[in-house]
Amino acid sequence: MSVTVPASDQSPDATAPRPATLADVPGWFPATDHRLFCWLLERQQEQAIPGDVLEIGVYLGRSAILLGRHVREGETFTVCDLFESEAGDSANSDEMDDSYRETLTRRAFEANYLSFHDALPRIHQGPSEQLATSGLLEPASQRFVHIDASHLYQHVAADLRFTREVLRADGIVAMDDYRSEHTPGVAAATWEAVRLHGLRPIALTSQKFYGTWGDPEPVRQALIEQCRRNDPRAPDLQLVYDEQVPRLWAGALPPQEQPRSRWFAQHEAEQEARRRAERAPAHRVRALARHLVVEFTPPIAVRSLRRLLAHRHAGKG
Structure with a gap:
């Protein structure tokens, strides 16, 4: 027991x-x-x-x-x-x-x-x-x-x-x-x-x-x-x-509301974010994707990527 x-x-x-x-x-x-x-x-x-x-x-x-x-x-x-x-x-x-x-x-x-x-x-x-x-x-x-x-x-x-x-x-x-x-x-x-x-x-x-x-x-x-x-x-x-x-x-019987959990507000915020993303223009979606890449990519990788892009841009100039 x-x-x-x-x-x-x-x-x-x-x-x-x-x-x-x-x-x-x-x-x-x-x-x-x-x-x-x-x-x-x-x-x-x-x-x-x-x-x-x-x-x-x-x-x-x-x-x-x-x-x-x-x-x-x-x-x-x-x-x-x-x-x-x-x-x-x-x-x-x-x-x-x-x-x-x-x-x-x-x-x-x-x-x-x-x-x-x-x-x-x-x-x-x-x-x-x-x-x-x-x-x-x-x-x-x-x-x-x-x-x-x-x-x-x-x-x-x-x-x-x-x-x-x-x-x-x-x-x-x-x-x-x-x-x-x-x-x-x-x-x-x-x-x-x-x-x-x-x-x-x-x-x-x-x-x-x-x-x-x-x-x-x-x-x-x-x-x-x-x-x-x-x-x-x-x-x-x-x-x-x-x-x-x-x-x-x-x-x-009298109706009853569905009890809400401690996660309800977070769940609603996530749902709203998904709805906004679905309604967003394509360029905003691409901008959000770039932001997420930068947000979740390790800093050392971000710096290396930026140097590579700068080098390629200088080569084209």
């Missing part, structure tokens, strides 16, 4: 990824879920609901970056992922090799996260089942948990059991890939928890299931009212085990 405690002096190195906005970070985080995450987390702040935040499975950090923006002073944001570590069993190892091993590194996650934040979250590198024995998280300490790790039934079921222990009674869990055709294990574990283990749906999107082990009605009704203000057709209410559960789409 490896754990990194946040430190304010951590910064990306020169060769690390430099995303300009959240959309530049590789990953799967549809606009609907981006908007719903923000609405739920902002409502928790308005309701003064205390607690920490946990993400199980971070990939390269797109959703973690957004979650980190909603962590308040005195709260702890914990993330858990295998990164380059070995999985706990062969089936999980095969899943990692098939989907993530070539692109998922802790260094890339940290560089992406630090592009938007001054310090890293608390990082647990290793299988998510280790969280249960690590002592990192106290019972009923989390107000929001996002599960987006293994798609194998046994691991998802274990993640849900652990989440039930550490989530506050009024906390919210978001389950990724609960309905994708390639992730039947997530669907099985999610609806098993609803049918047999007290998990109650709050809302559904095309990508994620949102639920709680407490009373979903206050947040669910507030969400339905919010959706109707945005779109009179919204939400689509689905009857699930005698509960009216809203099914949402992006237009039903």
Whole structure:
């Protein structure tokens, strides 16, 4: 097990990824879920609901970056992922090799996260089942948990059991890939928890299931009212085990700006410079090229080139 405690002096190195906005970070985080995450987390702040935040499975950090923006002073944001570590069993190892091993590194996650934040979250590198024995998280300490790790039934079921222990009674869990055709294990574990283990749906999107082990009605009704203000057709209410559960789409929720990174201004300046160069007359392009040659050529080479040109010019005279 490896754990990194946040430190304010951590910064990306020169060769690390430099995303300009959240959309530049590789990953799967549809606009609907981006908007719903923000609405739920902002409502928790308005309701003064205390607690920490946990993400199980971070990939390269797109959703973690957004979650980190909603962590308040005195709260702890914990993330858990295998990164380059070995999985706990062969089936999980095969899943990692098939989907993530070539692109998922802790260094890339940290560089992406630090592009938007001054310090890293608390990082647990290793299988998510280790969280249960690590002592990192106290019972009923989390107000929001996002599960987006293994798609194998046994691991998802274990993640849900652990989440039930550490989530506050009024906390919210978001389950990724609960309905994708390639992730039947997530669907099985999610609806098993609803049918047999007290998990109650709050809302559904095309990508994620949102639920709680407490009373979903206050947040669910507030969400339905919010959706109707945005779109009179919204939400689509689905009857699930005698509960009216809203099914949402992006237009039903308030729009959210794409978070900008520390590299955004530099990226915009570079883009503008390229646009100007494309619009510049040919003689200005040649002048710019000569300037760049002089700028990046070693001084001794520049002096030699100038002497050669002067000699050739004198010979012609």
